[in-house]
Amino acid sequence: xxxxxxxxxxxxxxxxxxxxxxxxxxxxxxxxxxxxxxxxxxxxxxxxxxxxxxxxxxxxxxxxxxxxxxxxxxxxxxxxxxxxxxxxxxxxxxxxxxxxxxxxxxxxxxxxxxxxxxxxxxxxxxxxxxxxxxxxxxxxxxxxxxxxxxxxxxxxxxxxxxxxxxxxxxxxxxxxxxxxxxxxxxxxxxxxx
Amino acid sequence: xxxxxxxxxxxxxxxxxxxxxxxxxxxxxxxxxxxxxxxxxxxxxxxxxxxxxxxxxxxxxxxxxxxxxxxxxxxxxxxxxxxxxxxxxxxxxxxxxxxxxxxxxxxxxxxxxxxxxxxxxxxxxxxxxxxxxxxxxxxxxxxxxxxxxxxxxxxxxxxxxxxxxxxxxxxxxxxxxxxxxxxxxxxxxxxxx
Numbered sequence: 001x002x003x004x005x006x007x008x009x010x011x012x013x014x015x016x017x018x019x020x021x022x023x024x025x026x027x028x029x030x031x032x033x034x035x036x037x038x039x040x041x042x043x044x045x046x047x048x049x050x051x052x053x054x055x056x057x058x059x060x061x062x063x064x065x066x067x068x069x070x071x072x073x074x075x076x077x078x079x080x081x082x083x084x085x086x087x088x089x090x091x092x093x094x095x096x097x098x099x100x101x102x103x104x105x106x107x108x109x110x111x112x113x114x115x116x117x118x119x120x121x122x123x124x125x126x127x128x129x130x131x132x133x134x135x136x137x138x139x140x141x142x143x144x145x146x147x148x149x150x151x152x153x154x155x156x157x158x159x160x161x162x163x164x165x166x167x168x169x170x171x172x173x174x175x176x177x178x179x180x181x182x183x184x185x186x187x188x189x190x191x192x193x
Numbered sequence: 194x195x196x197x198x199x200x201x202x203x204x205x206x207x208x209x210x211x212x213x214x215x216x217x218x219x220x221x222x223x224x225x226x227x228x229x230x231x232x233x234x235x236x237x238x239x240x241x242x243x244x245x246x247x248x249x250x251x252x253x254x255x256x257x258x259x260x261x262x263x264x265x266x267x268x269x270x271x272x273x274x275x276x277x278x279x280x281x282x283x284x285x286x287x288x289x290x291x292x293x294x295x296x297x298x299x300x301x302x303x304x305x306x307x308x309x310x311x312x313x314x315x316x317x318x319x320x321x322x323x324x325x326x327x328x329x330x331x332x333x334x335x336x337x338x339x340x341x342x343x344x345x346x347x348x349x350x351x352x353x354x355x356x357x358x359x360x361x362x363x364x365x366x367x368x369x370x371x372x373x374x375x376x377x378x379x380x381x382x383x384x385x386x
Contacts, residue, residue: 007263016209016216020233021319023209023216030258030346031265037346039260040213042235044319065223066317067232070200072224073317118365120373123315123322124259124266126214126237153223153230170381172311177370180313184373187380188363 006031020044044129046087048095049078049178051186052106053137058159059192060104060139061179062146065153069175072155074168076179077103078131087132089116096134104157105146106139113137117185122177133182135191162192199224213237237322239280241288242271242371244379245299246330251352252385253297253332254372255339258346262368265348267361269372270296271324280325282309289327297350298339299332306330310378315370326375328384355385 008029016023022043029036052060061074079099081087087095093114100106108114117133148154160168168174169183186192201222209216215236222229245253254267272292274280280288286307293299301307310326341347353361361367362376379385 004263007260015211018208018233021216021235023214026260028260028263030260032348033258033346037258037260040211041261042214044316065226065230066314067200067219067221067223067230068234068319068321069314069317069323070197070221071314071317073314075317078318118368120365120368120370121259121262121264121266122370123237123320124262124264124268124369125271126261127316127320128261129316130262153226155225166381169377172313175311175313176317177313177315177374180374180377181370184362184377184380187377187386188359193380193386 010036015040040126042127044127045080045082046085047078047080047129047131048092048099048134049076049131049182050096050100050134050136051076051182052100052104052139053135054140054159055109055138058161059165060106060157060159062103062157063155065155066176071175073176074174074179075176076182078178079103092116092132092134096136100136100139101142101144102147102149103152103154105142105144106136107142108136109138109140113139117182117189120177120181131178131181133185135186165192203229208233233319235320237320238273238275239278240271240273240322240324241285241292241327242269242324242375243289243293243327243329244269244375245293245297245332246328247333247352248302248331251354252358253299253350253352255296255350256348258348259369264368266369267367267372268369269375271371272296285325289329293329293332294335294337295340295342296345296347298335298337299329300335301329302331302333306332310375310382313370313374324371324374326378328379358385
C-alpha cells in the first residue's frame with residue numbers, strides 16, 4: 001500500500017506562489033488519528049544530491065554561496081529536478097550526472113558506478129521537499145571542467161580524503177543537510193566511516 | 194569577524210507572512226562576487242534537535258506524524274525556539290530539556306550530560322532555518338511520561354540500540370534531516386558508529 005495515499009487532504013488552498021515555492025494552507029487526515037490537522041505547507045521541487053568518490057577514495061565537494069543562510073558552504077553537488085514533481089529513476093539519474101558535470105566538472109568512470117541510497121526530507125515540519133541521495137564511484141574529471149549555471153555561485157571544487165571529510169563534519173565546516181544526510185547513509189551502508 | 198555581516202542586504206521585501214513562515218524577496222551582495230544576487234528566502238524559527246542516550250547506550254526516538262510529507266516518521270525529539278531569532282546558549286539548552294520531557298518523557302540524569310554538536314542548515318538553498326544539534330546522555334525516564342503539545346501528533350517513543358539505529362538509517366526508515374544530520378555529527382565525534 002502507498003502510505004501517502006492514506007493521508008486524505010480535505011482542503012488545500014494556495015496562499016502564495018512563485019517559480020521557486022508554493023505556500024499552501026492544508027487540512028489533512030492523519031492515519032490512526034481522529035482529528036484532521038490544519039497546517040502551512042511549503043511546496044518545493046524534488047532534488048538529488050551526489051557524493052562523488054574518486055578511484056583514490058577521495059570525496060569531491062564544491063564551495064557554494066548560499067544566499068538564504070549568508071554563507072559560503074562546502075557541500076556535495078546537488079540540484080533540483082525541474083521537469084516534474086514525481087521524477088522517475090531515469091530522471092533522477094540524469095539530474096545526478098548533469099549536476100556532477102556542471103557543478104564539479106566530473107563524470108562517472110563506469111556506467112555501473114551510481115548507487116542509490118534512498119531519499120530524505122530536509123525539513124519535514126514545514127516543506128514537502130524530498131531529496132534523493134546517490135554515491136557516484138569512481139568518478140574522474142571530465143574534459144570541460146566545471147560549468148555552473150549563471151544563477152548559482154560556485155567558486156571551486158576540491159577532493160577531500162575520508163579523514164578530512166570526517167573532520168569537516170566534526171568541526172561544523174560542513175553545515176548543510178544534504179551533505180550530512182548523505183554522509184549518514186554512507187556510514188550506515190559501510191561506504192564511509 | 195562575523196561572516197554573515199559581510200553579506201550586505203540591498204533589499205528585503207516581505208511577500209507573505211503568517212505565524213509559521215515569512216517569504217522574502219531579497220537582493221544580497223555575496224562576498225567575493227561582483228554581481229548581487231536576487232533570491233526568494235523563506236524565514237523560519239531556529240530549532241534544536243536532541244539525541245537522548247540511555248545509560249545502556251540506547252537511543253530514544255519518537256514516532257511523529259509529519260503533515261507536509263504525509264508520513265509517520267521515527268525521529269530524534271526536536272522543537273523550535275519560539276521567543277527569539279537569535280537564541281542564547283541558555284535558551285537552546287532550555288528548549289532541548291523541554292522537548293526531551295514533552296516529546297519523549299525523558300530527563301537528563303546528570304546536569305553535565307548535554308553536549309553541543311554545532312548547528313546545521315536543513316535547506317540552505319531556500320530557507321534561513323538553522324537547527325542546533327545536541328546529545329543528552331545519560332537520560333532516564335521522567336515521572337510524568339511524555340506529554341506532547343496538542344498541535345503535534347506523536348504516537349509513541351522507543352529505545353533503539355546502536356545497531357538498530359544504524360539499520361534504520363541504512364534502510365531509509367529514518368528519513369528526516371534532523372536525525373540524519375545528528376547521526377553524522379555523532380559519528381564524526383566518535384559518539385556513534
